[in-house]
Amino acid sequence: MKIGIIGCGKIADQHADQLLRIPGCEIVAVCDSEELMAKQLYERFPVKYYFRETERLLDAVGPGGVVHITTPPLSHYELGLICLDAGCHVYMEKPFTVNATEAASLIRKAEEKNLKVTAGHNAQFTHASCRMRELVRGGYLGGPPFHMEAYYCYDLGDQAYAKALLGDSGHWVRKLPGKLLHNIISHGISKITEFLPGENPTVIAHGFPSQLLRSIGEKDIVDELRVIIADGNEVTAYFTFSTQMSPKLHQLRLYGPKNGLIVDDDHQTLVQLNGSTYKSFLEQFIPPWIIAKEYAGNFFFNVEKFIRRDFHSNHGMKILFESFYRSVNGEGPVPIPYKEILLTTKIMDNIFSQL
């Protein structure tokens, strides 16, 4: 598989790290509008060529290859179109595009060209998330999820760090419609959209700058967000994004008609919430014991994965890459259905329009 990477900033390093671990992958070329950045990646990884121009990268990768777009989000759509026009499949870092119109157009183009695209929602492919998916498919919830809660928090650090991060008035994050939220929340929203049956859910959003941001004079950036999502009268979800709450959760809670599940990406645990009840005081004795056993099972699962060298911090990214490449080779569906990608961008548009 011939791979090219456009955009040689921080996330590109993570892509290159994981690509090295996938047998049969070759990073043919990297490019960046700042040639020095392309060169530094080229010098540190086994890469054949580095370029400043996208066209030269596309020539090197060739039709049928895969291009990873890891540039700031404002350029995703244009670059995606160029890559598809050149006959390359596209792995787009999150957020997929700046808005749903661009997302729909890009997916349409891929379908017209008989090429594949995917979004970098790698948090959907962690060990815990994959185990959750198996249980849901196996009917553990007793039916489709009825209600969900997703937490996706972000650590701005202390004031000095927040000031340095947010103090640059020219930073590309500020040019996004949802600013800081736009660059982060797709991970959390996509976890919900995976289980939304419809295409036009109702979204009610409330956002505000945290006390920390207000204390450094920042009024334009929203870093606290609470969202209610209702897909008709069938499925509902709460989404929370926070920079201030502690602990900084990255969780998805799914509740079905029979049982529930808690996926915790920080601790890589999956806890099964059994809906059964017990008589009298047994209700206070047996479920805690069962939950303790659940956590012990997670502990042993994680240790086993670690011993087997399968517990990398970017495990989800590697799994997503491999699934995408399989679909490119005609060996399976795209890892993230296009409907989910579109719905994620649509919900994000809706949230940002309310802030």
Add this chain to the structure above:
Amino acid sequence: MSANQIVTPHDLILVTGANGFIGSRVVRTLLDRGFHNLRCFVRPSGNMTRLRDLLVDRKDARIEIVHGNLLSREDCEKAADGIAVIYHLAAGIEKTFPGSFMNSVVTTRNLLEAVLKKGCLKRIVNVSSFAVYSNMNIPRGGVLDESCELESRFMERFEAYAFGKAKQDEIVQEYGRKHGIPYVIVRPGAVFGPGKIGLTGRVGIDTFGFFIHLGGSNRLPLTYVDNCAEAIVLAGIVEGVEGEVFNVVDDGMPTSREFLKMYKKRVRSFRSIFIPYSLFYGLCVLWEKYSRWSEGQLPPAFNRRRCAAEWKGNRYPNEKLKRLLGWKPKVSYDEGVRRFSDFARTQKENTT
């Protein structure tokens, strides 16, 4: 202008990173030396406390504060306009390789390009670091000076800062070679003084929740911040040193054990465990092997090259600095330690 200086007190001097720990001392040293036409370049989000404090009683000086980002070519051109000497101290705080590279190398390239456009520069002083050296081929206790080998295996060393600084030095030297931009590179050792409260990593680490003392009886390449600033300033004004590299370390350096003891006594008391170099080096070998075998499940944060660079222990002469720049430490080690520990203790007390 002194006989051996390349600039007059009226020439415009640019200091990037002027509000930083060392940068603010460079500004003060320049003012103390009578240079009264300064342009201080700071990030828009930069903490201005240090600069404001030292400019209070300098009404006679013409000091222009320029807020900007060196990643912007436009900002660099504004900063470099009409400049005779640049002291380039701005540095990124990024921990990733691309981030460190962007904030060290791309910024420096932008500044050098701006210099080419504006074209009246007499010298740029590039402030680098001891981190760029590799001492893999120097025995324990051997001399590490300006002529020593530079690190080239950055991914093995796994230290983004060293990578950024080494590449920054390279680009300065490249522009010097290709475009004739006069430069001097200054590589300070471990800089200490009021403004920083922590111990240098060359003493040890607290990565695992307790302090592991690794420096043992190594002499630390310390330089008190005012002495370091003095060396940097001299590197920009003394004639006849174009293209030279200067390591900056003070006289009478303590051992790691002595410095740790002083810190525990004067700043705060805590428990530490001493691990001899050979044992820790062995652990680093194992860590590095495991990291490779597990395809980076544990990143190679502890590795032979970093272990050697930080804790092998070398001797660090400062003869070149004294001989070519006429530098001598203004502040003795004892006085420097007193000021540093008073500051660090006060800061600790204020935060608890």
